[in-house]
Amino acid sequence: MRVTLLQHSSLAVCASAIRTCWQSFDKSDNGGEKDKELIDRVGNKFKHASTLEHLTYTFYIEGISRALLQELARHRMASLSVKSTRYTLKELKKELPFNEDDFKRASKYLVFTDDSRVDRMSIKALENLRLVLNEGISNDKAKYCLPESYKSELTWSINARSLQNFLTLRSDKSALWEIRNLSHAVYSAIPDDHKYLFTINEVI
Amino acid sequence: MRVTLLQHSSLAVCASAIRTCWQSFDKSDNGGEKDKELIDRVGNKFKHASTLEHLTYTFYIEGISRALLQELARHRMASLSVKSTRYTLKELKKELPFNEDDFKRASKYLVFTDDSRVDRMSIKALENLRLVLNEGISNDKAKYCLPESYKSELTWSINARSLQNFLTLRSDKSALWEIRNLSHAVYSAIPDDHKYLFTINEVI
Amino acid sequence: MRVTLLQHSSLAVCASAIRTCWQSFDKSDNGGEKDKELIDRVGNKFKHASTLEHLTYTFYIEGISRALLQELARHRMASLSVKSTRYTLKELKKELPFNEDDFKRASKYLVFTDDSRVDRMSIKALENLRLVLNEGISNDKAKYCLPESYKSELTWSINARSLQNFLTLRSDKSALWEIRNLSHAVYSAIPDDHKYLFTINEVI
Amino acid sequence: MRVTLLQHSSLAVCASAIRTCWQSFDKSDNGGEKDKELIDRVGNKFKHASTLEHLTYTFYIEGISRALLQELARHRMASLSVKSTRYTLKELKKELPFNEDDFKRASKYLVFTDDSRVDRMSIKALENLRLVLNEGISNDKAKYCLPESYKSELTWSINARSLQNFLTLRSDKSALWEIRNLSHAVYSAIPDDHKYLFTINEVI
Numbered sequence: 001m002r003v004t005l006l007q008h009s010s011l012a013v014c015a016s017a018i019r020t021c022w023q024s025f026d027k028s029d030n031g032g033e034k035d036k037e038l039i040d041r042v043g044n045k046f047k048h049a050s051t052l053e054h055l056t057y058t059f060y061i062e063g064i065s066r067a068l069l070q071e072l073a074r075h076r077m078a079s080l081s082v083k084s085t086r087y088t089l090k091e092l093k094k095e096l097p098f099n100e101d102d103f104k105r106a107s108k109y110l111v112f113t114d115d116s117r118v119d120r121m122s123i124k125a126l127e128n129l130r131l132v133l134n135e136g137i138s139n140d141k142a143k144y145c146l147p148e149s150y151k152s153e154l155t156w157s158i159n160a161r162s163l164q165n166f167l168t169l170r171s172d173k174s175a176l177w178e179i180r181n182l183s184h185a186v187y188s189a190i191p192d193d194h195k196y197l198f199t200i201n202e203v204i
Numbered sequence: 205m206r207v208t209l210l211q212h213s214s215l216a217v218c219a220s221a222i223r224t225c226w227q228s229f230d231k232s233d234n235g236g237e238k239d240k241e242l243i244d245r246v247g248n249k250f251k252h253a254s255t256l257e258h259l260t261y262t263f264y265i266e267g268i269s270r271a272l273l274q275e276l277a278r279h280r281m282a283s284l285s286v287k288s289t290r291y292t293l294k295e296l297k298k299e300l301p302f303n304e305d306d307f308k309r310a311s312k313y314l315v316f317t318d319d320s321r322v323d324r325m326s327i328k329a330l331e332n333l334r335l336v337l338n339e340g341i342s343n344d345k346a347k348y349c350l351p352e353s354y355k356s357e358l359t360w361s362i363n364a365r366s367l368q369n370f371l372t373l374r375s376d377k378s379a380l381w382e383i384r385n386l387s388h389a390v391y392s393a394i395p396d397d398h399k400y401l402f403t404i405n406e407v408i
Numbered sequence: 409m410r411v412t413l414l415q416h417s418s419l420a421v422c423a424s425a426i427r428t429c430w431q432s433f434d435k436s437d438n439g440g441e442k443d444k445e446l447i448d449r450v451g452n453k454f455k456h457a458s459t460l461e462h463l464t465y466t467f468y469i470e471g472i473s474r475a476l477l478q479e480l481a482r483h484r485m486a487s488l489s490v491k492s493t494r495y496t497l498k499e500l501k502k503e504l505p506f507n508e509d510d511f512k513r514a515s516k517y518l519v520f521t522d523d524s525r526v527d528r529m530s531i532k533a534l535e536n537l538r539l540v541l542n543e544g545i546s547n548d549k550a551k552y553c554l555p556e557s558y559k560s561e562l563t564w565s566i567n568a569r570s571l572q573n574f575l576t577l578r579s580d581k582s583a584l585w586e587i588r589n590l591s592h593a594v595y596s597a598i599p600d601d602h603k604y605l606f607t608i609n610e611v612i
Numbered sequence: 613m614r615v616t617l618l619q620h621s622s623l624a625v626c627a628s629a630i631r632t633c634w635q636s637f638d639k640s641d642n643g644g645e646k647d648k649e650l651i652d653r654v655g656n657k658f659k660h661a662s663t664l665e666h667l668t669y670t671f672y673i674e675g676i677s678r679a680l681l682q683e684l685a686r687h688r689m690a691s692l693s694v695k696s697t698r699y700t701l702k703e704l705k706k707e708l709p710f711n712e713d714d715f716k717r718a719s720k721y722l723v724f725t726d727d728s729r730v731d732r733m734s735i736k737a738l739e740n741l742r743l744v745l746n747e748g749i750s751n752d753k754a755k756y757c758l759p760e761s762y763k764s765e766l767t768w769s770i771n772a773r774s775l776q777n778f779l780t781l782r783s784d785k786s787a788l789w790e791i792r793n794l795s796h797a798v799y800s801a802i803p804d805d806h807k808y809l810f811t812i813n814e815v816i
Contacts, residue, residue, distance in 0.1 A: 210421050210424065211417055211418055211421050213415055213417075213464070213466070214415055217414050217415050217466055217563075220414065220468075220563065221466070221487075221489040221563035221565070222489060224468075224489045224490065224491055224561065224562055224563045225489055225490065225491060225492045225495065226492065226495050226496065227491060227496050254487055254488070254489070255487075255489055257487035257565060258466055258487055258489070258563065258565045260417070260464050260565075262417065262421055262425070262462060264424075264428075283425075283458055283459075283461035283462055283567075284458070285425040285426060285428045285429055285458070285459055285462070286428065286429065287428055287429060287431060288429045288430065291429065291430050292430065292431050357428065358428055359421075359424065359425035359428045359462065361425075361461060361462045361464075363487075
């Protein structure tokens with residue numbers, strides 16, 4: 001799994017948005033400590049959460065499973081552009097056969113759990129999918145035997161308010177292990193001076 | 205695939221909402237032809253689309269694949285409560301072994317394409333998943349070798365504005381065959397006197 | 409101010425939506441105490457808040473000021489159809505002149521505060537607006553001298569999740585007095601057996 | 613009225629998001645003509661509109677009336693932080709009295725129509741509001757006699773998909789004159805190389 005921050009908006013602009021309400025622009029320190037304290041106070045403590053929506057982040061997320069993607073897509077206050085299995089299965093078609101111990105080669109296509117019995121079954125499904133593709137069956141049908149461990153990637157844009165919700169819910173110990181890992185990887189990719197706005201549960 | 209309408213709001217209330225703007229309540233015929241024409245004129249022709257949001261529908265959708273669910277969840281102006289694989293895989297655990305021609309028994313768990321080569325691969329994956337579950341591996345790991353043909357079901361609430369968007373995009377010939385089928389099944393489940401608000405592309 | 413509930417969806421359907429996740433339909437008591445406890449537990453305590461979105465309410469709200477409407481419209485997870493000043497100012501045009509003590513007659517058009525000095529200024533503005541309309545000036549211009557105390561009404565559809573947010577924020581003692589009153593009036597109009605899902609701050 | 617662009621995201625990132633779907637990153641020209649054509653083709657022509665949501669803009673909007681603000685706030689796929697009348701009326705308190713021909717001085721506080729009869733009534737209401745404030749009445753009550761021509765300002769963040777909807781609906785000849793003007797001012801403030809994604813109706 002790899003998370004890369006592609007773009008983000010500015011703390012100074014968010015602070016300025018908040019200062020619109022009270023016309024307190026002259027108190028700004030241009031995204032410095034006073035502005036940062038203001039964002040936290042108004043957006044978090046005063047629950048004027050819409051002010052946090054001026055902060056948006058775009059991440060590129062690689063190497064997550066389609067199982068995780070099912071959960072990620074439920075966070076509806078976000079924009080997802082996802083690698084399409086309908087259009088990209090052809091890369092698998094060209095591979096040589098996989099036997100069930102080809103963990104290394106298969107890891108290009110699959111997310112592994114820490115249980116090799118499950119992972120072997122994923123590799124078998126991957127090989128079966130490869131065979132089906134090579135019989136000339138269209139992606140729109142072949143994808144039905146895809147295992148949920150199949151790797152995907154996406155560009156994900158989300159504002160700070162929705163990201164707070166994501167990180168809180170998905171770093172919780174009741175969350176699926178892979179999305180809990182994702183929540184930590186996303187947190188790490190947040191710009192350092194923005195991190196204070198977010199809290200994350202430590203994985204136990 | 206089966207779509208059942210669980211509840212829906214009333215055309216009379218939607219028409220009344222529109223009549224709020226011009227205070228033309230005295231022209232209402234209580235959800236009759238005049239009200240229906242008004243909703244179409246204001247919501248569709250005049251593009252005052254927010255008025256269509258007063259109409260909400262709750263459907264129960266059964267027998268769709270997790271592949272389709274990936275696409276359905278991208279319609280973010282809707283509320284989904286989905287059968288959880290994390291909690292419901294135990295039903296599979298109790299099954300007898302599947303051989304790859306057990307189409308009938310496996311159809312309880314899998315959505316089949318019209319290509320038996322793909323479907324056989326799905327049945328193999330189903331059997332592998334069954335084995336893994338019977339080794340006592342937790343659902344949170346076992347689900348990684350689940351094939352995307354695995355059946356799911358959900359309760360889906362959506363307003364008329366968002367449903368128009370769904371039906372238009374997903375009944376298009378460029379859409380995935382299964383979601384195209386779903387768009388038709390949902391359209392059929394809409395109350396007959398509401399259908400005039402929606403258009404659907406015929407599947408070719 | 410008057411709030412009337414026009415339609416609402418069913419607790420039984422919301423509970424059924426939640427039971428989709430665990431396929432526990434057989435434990436339902438059809439919207440009774442077990443279902444109600446489930447909604448509260450999953451939607452509120454477990455923070456699976458999207459399940460509360462299956463519950464929608466449509467209210468008719470009368471006799472609120474345009475000042476309040478400014479705040480109400482900031483709750484974006486809701487659908488508003490509002491009486492249009494662009495189309496309905498003609499009712500004022502036909503009135504006889506108002507003098508600044510015509511509190512009773514003016515109360516058809518204005519929300520009064522408990523300070524008669526402010527209210528007299530509102531009546532003066534109302535009379536000035538009436539004069540302008542009678543000079544044949546179009547509503548699109550005349551409305552610029554409308555006082556914010558001018559009464560409006562709307563049809564408002566909102567789901568339970570967003571309504572929780574509204575009631576919590578707007579019944580707080582830091583909220584504007586009129587929207588605090590609205591929050592209480594809305595709470596009163598919620599069906600009695602749904603009230604347990606919402607909390608409201610007492611006005612001091 | 614003045615509209616200033618405070619920040620915006622990048623065409624290159626939006627194009628990259630689209631290229632995620634087909635993994636066609638190697639065809640990018642880093643936000644150049646090929647990328648721009650791609651965004652228009654996929655986001656507009658193919659109606660894959662969610663891809664346009666990766667583009668966000670933050671504007672500072674000054675000198676619009678509270679009448680316009682009522683309409684602007686109905687565009688719910690946007691984030692607004694607005695100058696608060698509850699907190700900023702004190703600036704008016706310090707002014708010398710206005711007589712009804714003080715157009716120049718009053719223009720600091722009021723949006724004028726092109727009809728001086730309306731504007732004089734707005735100035736009278738402004739003076740009445742000033743008097744009320746000087747009697748020590750709290751802003752939360754005094755604001756009820758504020759005319760809708762009263763000037764406001766806000767920070768407004770919106771993505772390209774929602775902005776397309778805004779510009780199309782609000783530059784239409786059926787729109788209120790002031791919001792029609794705003795739609796043109798916003799369009800002018802969009803970065804030149806982003807303008808091709810938007811269409812605007814010419815005001816007649």
